[in-house]
Amino acid sequence: MQPQVIIHNDTSFKQSSAVQFSPNVKPPYRQSPVESSVVRPAVIIPGLPPSSQREEYETFPHIDAHDAIPKKRKREDIAADNEPLALSYDQRQKADAAVNNLRGLLRDIFEAEDQYQPDTSGFTSSNAANFFTSNPVGESERPVLVHSIQTRLELAVQKVISAGRIAMIPVDHLSRMQRLCESSITAVNDSSLTIGAEWSDSDIEEWLARVSVAENGLQAAKIMLRIMTAGREEKQIYSEDHLQAAITILKHVLQTCLVPIVEARSTDGGSDIFKIASAQKKPLTTLLQVCGRVLRLLGDLIIKVDVVDHAITSVEYISTMLIFVENAHSEKDSALGIQRFELVRRIAMDVLAKIFARYEDQRTFIFDEILTSLEKLPVTRQSARQFKMINGKPIQLVSALLMRLIQTSATRSIQDKKKTSQDLVEGDEDDSTSEVDRHTPSKHTRHANNGHDDSLQSLSDIVKRLHDDTLKNASYLVNFMVQRALGATKTGDQPYRNLLDIFIEDFLSVLGSPDWPAAEILLRTLLSVMTHLVQSDKFAVPAKNMALDLMGLMGSGISDLKMHVRQTTRTLDTSQSELSARLVRLSEDVLEDKVNETDILDFEGPYRVVLEYLQLLARDDDSQLQSAQGCHITLWAKHVCNLLEVDDGTDDYERSMLNSLEKRLKHMVLNPKWLAAE
Numbered sequence: 281m282q283p284q285v286i287i288h289n290d291t292s293f294k295q296s297s298a299v300q301f302s303p304n305v306k307p308p309y310r311q312s313p314v315e316s317s318v319v320r321p322a323v324i325i326p327g328l329p330p331s332s333q334r335e336e337y338e339t340f341p342h343i344d345a346h347d348a349i350p351k352k353r354k355r356e357d358i359a360a361d362n363e364p365l366a367l368s369y370d371q372r373q374k375a376d377a378a379v380n381n382l383r384g385l386l387r388d389i390f391e392a393e394d395q396y397q398p399d400t401s402g403f404t405s406s407n408a409a410n411f412f413t414s415n416p417v418g419e420s421e422r423p424v425l426v427h428s429i430q431t432r433l434e435l436a437v438q439k440v441i442s443a444g445r446i447a448m449i450p451v452d453h454l455s456r457m458q459r460l461c462e463s464s465i466t467a468v469n470d471s472s473l474t475i476g477a478e479w480s481d482s483d484i485e486e487w488l489a490r491v492s493v494a495e496n497g498l499q500a501a502k503i504m505l506r507i508m509t510a511g512r513e514e515k516q517i518y519s520e521d522h523l524q525a526a527i528t529i530l531k532h533v534l535q536t537c538l539v540p541i542v543e544a545r546s547t548d549g550g551s552d553i554f555k556i557a558s559a560q561k562k563p564l565t566t567l568l569q570v571c572g573r574v575l576r577l578l579g580d581l582i583i584k585v586d587v588v589d590h591a592i593t594s595v596e597y598i599s600t601m602l603i604f605v606e607n608a609h610s611e612k613d614s615a616l617g618i619q620r621f622e623l624v625r626r627i628a629m630d631v632l633a634k635i636f637a638r639y640e641d642q643r644t645f646i647f648d649e650i651l652t653s654l655e656k657l658p659v660t661r662q663s664a665r666q667f668k669m670i671n672g673k674p675i676q677l678v679s680a681l682l683m684r685l686i687q688t689s690a691t692r693s694i695q696d697k698k699k700t701s702q703d704l705v706e707g708d709e710d711d712s713t714s715e716v717d718r719h720t721p722s723k724h725t726r727h728a729n730n731g732h733d734d735s736l737q738s739l740s741d742i743v744k745r746l747h748d749d750t751l752k753n754a755s756y757l758v759n760f761m762v763q764r765a766l767g768a769t770k771t772g773d774q775p776y777r778n779l780l781d782i783f784i785e786d787f788l789s790v791l792g793s794p795d796w797p798a799a800e801i802l803l804r805t806l807l808s809v810m811t812h813l814v815q816s817d818k819f820a821v822p823a824k825n826m827a828l829d830l831m832g833l834m835g836s837g838i839s840d841l842k843m844h845v846r847q848t849t850r851t852l853d854t855s856q857s858e859l860s861a862r863l864v865r866l867s868e869d870v871l872e873d874k875v876n877e878t879d880i881l882d883f884e885g886p887y888r889v890v891l892e893y894l895q896l897l898a899r900d901d902d903s904q905l906q907s908a909q910g911c912h913i914t915l916w917a918k919h920v921c922n923l924l925e926v927d928d929g930t931d932d933y934e935r936s937m938l939n940s941l942e943k944r945l946k947h948m949v950l951n952p953k954w955l956a957a958e
Contacts, residue, residue: 389411643753673789794890
């Protein structure tokens with residue numbers, strides 16, 4: 281049915297038109313006297329057909345076919361649609377400015393690179409000289425970004441990523457940026473960063489120039505890794521060569537420069553290294569900080585995207601090396617400062633723990649690397665404990681690492697949305713693929729969690745797997761340390777006997793702390809092994825004496841904890857809230873061994889209080905506290921499942937409470953954030 285065009289004068293239109301203006305609505309225009317006499321066409325919308333049956337309607341095949349063709353949308357349009365609506369106008373302006381700034385900087389850099397023509401005298405065109413410097417690599421010369429431009433580039437990239445607008449940058453620009461960064465990285469690998477003996481001032485100046493080149497290369501590695509961890513899905517930005525280049529430069533700088541400086545002392549054979557490094561503390565401190573940031577980005581990349589095994593192994597090696605480097609015992613003996621290096625050591629611990637959580641097939645290797653390196657640890661208590669707790673005494677960093685690995689074993693590993701670089705672009709290779717298909721989970725994602733579909737399993741099955749893995753790993757650690765300690769004495773060459781004392785003291789220091797539930801698991805395992813040593817006839821008197829000493833140490837620590845709980849409950853004002861009064865009653869019942877287990881396991885009980893406390897402390901990126909939450913949930917669920925499996929005459933009310941709690945705990949195990957939304 282075609283629309284009808286009727287010619288009439290303006291006056292008749294006002295009287296007969298089907299469209300009437302409301303008195304409150306201003307007419308679209310005011311007619312002049314001249315216009316009122318002009319005859320205008322008007323489009324009259326036809327009425328409905330006599331019948332409302334679908335077959336009565338007229339079709340237009342050419343229009344229908346055109347509308348049926350799926351429109352391929354640009355990445356910029358998709359990104360704009362997915363942008364959070366909560367962004368304020370000011371935030372949108374800042375995000376747009378960040379994108380425009382990066383685009384403009386990249387345009388200038390690429391134009392300068394195109395103009396870059398190094399001649400025999402080493403000079404370039406004036407514009408290119410502002411952006412690039414020549415650096416011979418092999419038989420050819422590749423342009424390297426000058427430090428000031430590279431600093432601007434890193435800041436611009438970081439702002440765009442923080443604004444969530446990295447999708448607005450064309451992928452070919454990102455790839456070209458990575459290639460420029462690789463040139464800066466490659467320039468470092470052939471340079472020596474080792475400090476020599478009896479150097480002259482000119483030697484030191486040349487070495488400082490190489491240190492500056494190394495810092496520039498590490499900065500380039502940061503840019504390259506930021507692009508790879510920003511969430512883009514194109515295959516070309518996930519180059520194995522780029523990843524290997526970042527790992528190689530980090531290892532080169534640490535092994536040839538920073539680790540020898542950290543190990544140097546003013547009184548030993550490395551006094552020349554110590555003197556030169558102490559005099560040049562500022563550039564070396566900056567170099568150390570950049571190394572820590574590169575290592576953190578490598579860890580982020582490995583847990584977000586599946587990479588080749590040798591890359592994972594290399595990062596594990598670097599992290600383990602940093603953890604067991606012997607730092608100075610006092611500030612005067614440290615060329616770079618104790619706490620500066622401890623911050624980098626914490627990053628290494630965090631990266632190793634994240635790999636442990638992400639790749640279950642790497643767990644035995646990580647345990648073996650740690651345990652076989654224990655003999656490198658200092659055995660004096662003051663020098664050993666450099667890991668400062670938020671509240672409490674400092675402990676060994678390795679003690680914190682082992683507890684964190686045990687807690688991670690008790691935490692369900694969620695691996696969805698972790699795609700390999702090959703899977704990332706499955707949808708981009710076929711233009712006819714729909715948007716729904718492009719976001720369908722890949723084969724790798726569908727088979728996450730080692731093939732376990734936890735949502736279809738019972739809580740008992742899920743928790744049993746996690747709990748068994750935790751106890752197995754705790755037993756592996758404890759048995760290794762005890763076996764080594766049995767073959768050594770406190771005055772012997774092997775330090776394992778002293779180390780075992782230090783480990784137990786560290787575990788006792790955090791026993792009862794909500795963020796270290798693994799301390800109790802490890803102490804229970806140790807107590808079981810010590811009891812077996814005392815009761816078995818297979819072990820000699822020295823082994824039994826060691827077991828009795830350690831059991832006494834554990835008993836003393838437990839008594840101190842009980843005394844601390846008594847003193848704390850006395851200071852609590854039970855009139856403040858019903859919760860404080862309830863916790864005081866529970867603590868008193870526990871101390872007197874009169875507590876009802878169902879009171880401890882109640883949904884409103886102490887487990888929930890601990891979890892909500894940890895949720896208040898934890899940030900989204902605080903994987904240590906997240907592992908503590910997961911461990912508490914697993915222990916809570918395991919106790920509930922044990923009660924449900926045993927028919928001990930529990931009344932109907934308690935049985936109903938446990939069944940309801942079981943359902944809630946399964947939600948928490950599958951989604952640790954479920955409790956926060958409850």
